[in-house]
Amino acid sequence: MVITEEHDSDVTASFELHVISQGVGNLHNFVSVSKDIWPWVDYIHIREKQQPPEQRWEWANKLHESGVPSDRIVVNGVHEVGQGGGFAGVHWGQADFSQSTISIGDMRKRIRIGVSVHSVDEAKAAEQQGVDYVIFGHIYNSNSKPGIKPRGLKQLAEVCATVNVPVIAIGGIGIEHVRDLRSAGARGLAVISHIWASEHPKQAVSSLKQAIVESEG
Numbered sequence: 001m002v003i004t005e006e007h008d009s010d011v012t013a014s015f016e017l018h019v020i021s022q023g024v025g026n027l028h029n030f031v032s033v034s035k036d037i038w039p040w041v042d043y044i045h046i047r048e049k050q051q052p053p054e055q056r057w058e059w060a061n062k063l064h065e066s067g068v069p070s071d072r073i074v075v076n077g078v079h080e081v082g083q084g085g086g087f088a089g090v091h092w093g094q095a096d097f098s099q100s101t102i103s104i105g106d107m108r109k110r111i112r113i114g115v116s117v118h119s120v121d122e123a124k125a126a127e128q129q130g131v132d133y134v135i136f137g138h139i140y141n142s143n144s145k146p147g148i149k150p151r152g153l154k155q156l157a158e159v160c161a162t163v164n165v166p167v168i169a170i171g172g173i174g175i176e177h178v179r180d181l182r183s184a185g186a187r188g189l190a191v192i193s194h195i196w197a198s199e200h201p202k203q204a205v206s207s208l209k210q211a212i213v214e215s216e217g
């Protein structure tokens with residue numbers, strides 16, 4: 001199956017594709033790109049760490065109003081699920097997770113929760129708390145994590161072999177990495193630069209989805 005920019009955007013794959021917004025400039029840019037690319041994407045995360053949480057909720061609401069279904073939208077670093085407007089989930093960084101006094105069990109009744117982890121131990125702790133998935137990285141050199149040594153495929157494979165929750169790989173990921181990530185046991189991938197640093201985000205996302213579909217089965 002050949003996925004083009006104009007067609008087959010509803011092709012599904014068992015390997016998740018997460019697109020994470022970070023430093024994308026302003027709400028207008030974010031919404032105009034996201035409403036083009038969402039059909040190929042399982043989850044669009046609003047990370048935008050430089051902004052207060054209320055603003056991330058605001059972006060999520062605007063994204064939804066622009067036509068992106070709520071079940072594709074994840075808001076990062078927030079705890080107030082009540083005002084979540086039925087979005088797909090929340091994602092926590094390690095600091096959000098380790099400092100949280102909120103019961104994940106209660107939150108999960110209403111919303112999907114993911115946590116970023118950087119070691120086998122952090123992945124085990126997140127799983128024990130009952131999260132729905134973890135994001136592990138960074139796997140490859142990434143402009144988004146300058147000067148920090150990547151953790152690589154071997155550590156990814158260790159994390160995947162240790163926990164039962166789905167492990168989503170992140171960090172420096174491009175089309176050429178999909179098969180290796182799958183072989184290591186990842187259940188999906190997450191990207192920032194591949195989409196937001198591209199001059200043609202729609203082409204970047206559709207060809208990434210193509211690589212995922214080709215790697216199925």
Ligand SMILES: Cc1nc(C(=O)O)sc1CCOP(=O)(O)O
Pocket residue numbers: 020116117118135136137138139141142143144145170171172173190191192193194
């Ligand atoms: C946001 C983020 N978290 C990471 C982690 O290791 O937890 S790596 C990362 C950056 C990923 O961006 P890119 O696709 O530009 O490499």
